Amino acid sequence: GAGVSQSPRYKVAKRGQDVALRCDPISGHVSLFWYQQALGQGPEFLTYFQNEAQLDKSGLPSDRFFAERPEGSVSTLKIQRTQQEDSAVYLCASSSLWDGDYGYTFGSGTRLTVV
Amino acid sequence: QKEVEQNSGPLSVPEGAIASLNCTYSDRGSQSFFWYRQYSGKSPELIMSIYSNGDKEDGRFTAQLNKASQYVSLLIRDSQPSDSATYLCADLTGANNLFFGTGTRLTVIP
Numbered sequence: 222g223a224g225v226s227q228s229p230r231y232k233v234a235k236r237g238q239d240v241a242l243r244c245d246p247i248s249g250h251v252s253l254f255w256y257q258q259a260l261g262q263g264p265e266f267l268t269y270f271q272n273e274a275q276l277d278k279s280g281l282p283s284d285r286f287f288a289e290r291p292e293g294s295v296s297t298l299k300i301q302r303t304q305q306e307d308s309a310v311y312l313c314a315s316s317s318l319w320d321g322d323y324g325y326t327f328g329s330g331t332r333l334t335v336v
Numbered sequence: 337q338k339e340v341e342q343n344s345g346p347l348s349v350p351e352g353a354i355a356s357l358n359c360t361y362s363d364r365g366s367q368s369f370f371w372y373r374q375y376s377g378k379s380p381e382l383i384m385s386i387y388s389n390g391d392k393e394d395g396r397f398t399a400q401l402n403k404a405s406q407y408v409s410l411l412i413r414d415s416q417p418s419d420s421a422t423y424l425c426a427d428l429t430g431a432n433n434l435f436f437g438t439g440t441r442l443t444v445i446p
Contacts, residue, residue, distance in 0.1 A: 254433055254434075256436075261344075261438070262438055262439075263424050263426075263437050263438045263439050264380065264424070265436070266434070266435065269431065269432065269433050277433065279431075312380075314434075324370075324382045324385065326382075327379040327381070328379060329378070
């Protein structure tokens with residue numbers, strides 16, 4: 222596609238519910254990143270994929286967070302047993318491995334509200 | 337602990353003035369820096385990247401990098417109301433991910 226596509230755009234979950242957030246990167250982009258952005262804060266790194274390999278998951282806040290990219294394109298971020306502190310915008314970004322400017326392109330994000 | 341610090345603002349400038357946004361970073365090893373603009377409720381979009389000491393100009397935008405002092409700045413000339421947004425400074429970590437500051441909210445007053 223022309224840009225990074227994320228779905229759903231908005232998600233309301235009851236505390237304790239599991240959620241799955243989807244990211245469809247720009248076609249051919251090797252690198253894919255997930256960020257979490259709380260209100261009034263900058264995006265915080267969660268995890269990074271190069272193709273299907275998850276090279277860095279150091280930003281995942283707990284073992285309730287899990288990400289995958291099984292075929293090296295679409296990625297899913299799963300949050301189990303959601304808590305109120307998980308409420309945030311989850312941003313996905315992709316880039317070409319050969320992009321010298323490292324200009325990551327962000328999707329529109331998924332706004333997760335845990336009630 | 338890696339840090340990228342920005343004044344959260346808000347920074348208000350009149351239309352047509354120069355807006356100056358500043359950022360300091362803690363990691364002396366950082367080599368690549370980025371300015372992103374984020375409108376309310378929207379995703380960040382890349383404005384400029386800078387890797388070398390000195391100035392880099394692109395239209396009304398000028399990025400400045402001083403590695404000795406560990407600061408990066410963004411100047412916006414002839415500010416327009418459409419420039420009103422939050423500006424995020426980021427550096428590229430050795431692990432190839434972006435580390436963001438908290439952002440500076442800019443308001444351009446018509």
